[in-house]
Amino acid sequence: MDNGAARTAQPVIVAIDGPSGTGKSSTSKAVAAQLGLSYLDTGAQYRAITWWMVTNGIDIDDPTAIAAVAGKPEIVSGTDPAQPTITVDGVDVSGPIRTQEVTAKVSAVSAVPEVRARITELQRSLAAAAENGIVVEGRDIGTTVLPDADLKIFLTASAEARAARRSGELKGSDLHSTREALIKRDAADSSRKTSPLAKADDAVEVDTTDLTLPQVIECVVTLVEEKRAGK
Numbered sequence: 222m223d224n225g226a227a228r229t230a231q232p233v234i235v236a237i238d239g240p241s242g243t244g245k246s247s248t249s250k251a252v253a254a255q256l257g258l259s260y261l262d263t264g265a266q267y268r269a270i271t272w273w274m275v276t277n278g279i280d281i282d283d284p285t286a287i288a289a290v291a292g293k294p295e296i297v298s299g300t301d302p303a304q305p306t307i308t309v310d311g312v313d314v315s316g317p318i319r320t321q322e323v324t325a326k327v328s329a330v331s332a333v334p335e336v337r338a339r340i341t342e343l344q345r346s347l348a349a350a351a352e353n354g355i356v357v358e359g360r361d362i363g364t365t366v367l368p369d370a371d372l373k374i375f376l377t378a379s380a381e382a383r384a385a386r387r388s389g390e391l392k393g394s395d396l397h398s399t400r401e402a403l404i405k406r407d408a409a410d411s412s413r414k415t416s417p418l419a420k421a422d423d424a425v426e427v428d429t430t431d432l433t434l435p436q437v438i439e440c441v442v443t444l445v446e447e448k449r450a451g452k
């Protein structure tokens with residue numbers, strides 16, 4: 222019986238995938254905040270496990286060595302879009318996971334199946350625990366992690382636009398080397414055997430090259446609201 226209390230909407234699961242610099246993090250955070258949903262940056266989790274491997278002297282070129290210790294670090298993600306957090310064994314690593322060293326090594330670490338199995342399990346349990354629903358962003362969310370997501374978005378943008386956005390963030394970096402590094406990482410992420418970066422067949426593709434960030438956010442919010450209305 223309806224006792225007059227506000228009826229809560231069904232939890233909604235939104236998967237946002239795409240290559241680097243397409244606007245996944247900024248869009249996902251804003252959409253989640255606007256709609257009262259949780260938010261998960263899965264790239265931060267792969268960066269966190271990479272940071273742990275580097276800090277503990279694990280040979281990044283040795284997938285067997287990485288696999289052997291993949292279960293060791295305890296990675297905890299806070300899913301409030303206003304203040305996303307990430308810790309490894311209780312240490313706040315939100316700064317250290319963004320260094321160029323971690324960025325250069327994350328594709329090799331995240332290609333190891335044992336790493337993916339571990340992180341995927343964490344992602345699924347966080348999504349299941351999100352009371353109002355969640356926006357999860359990454360590379361394989363729509364294809365592998367949450368194939369039953371209510372809405373799947375695949376963001377794209379030209380390499381030029383993505384490199385310009387990234388070098389705007391990294392002070393002192395030059396556009397050419399940022400573009401090359403970004404293309405190399407996308408190629409590695411797209412060609413790995415285990416759950417590569419890919420668009421799910423039922424994902425809505427949004428090309429953000431000529432859109433402002435507020436336009437992309439509005440587009441995704443509208444798609445979520447349409448989904449919710451149709452439920």
Ligand SMILES: Nc1ncnc2c1ncn2[C@@H]1O[C@H](COP(=O)(O)OP(=O)(O)O)[C@@H](O)[C@H]1O
Binds near residue numbers: 239386390
């Ligand atoms: N549509 C857009 N137009 C201009 N800049 C954008 C747009 N979307 C994102 N950005 C900027 O580009 C940078 C990378 O965005 P981010 O959300 O981190 O991308 P991703 O998570 O896909 O790597 C950020 O500085 C962000 O503010």
Ligand SMILES: Nc1ccn([C@H]2C[C@H](O)[C@@H](COP(=O)(O)OP(=O)(O)O)O2)c(=O)n1
Binds near residue numbers: 265268
């Ligand atoms: N679901 C995911 C998310 C990220 N990864 C890997 C591959 C990416 O190059 C790294 C870093 O991801 P992140 O989203 O932080 O990358 P950006 O620099 O923001 O583009 O993690 C992944 O393999 N699967």
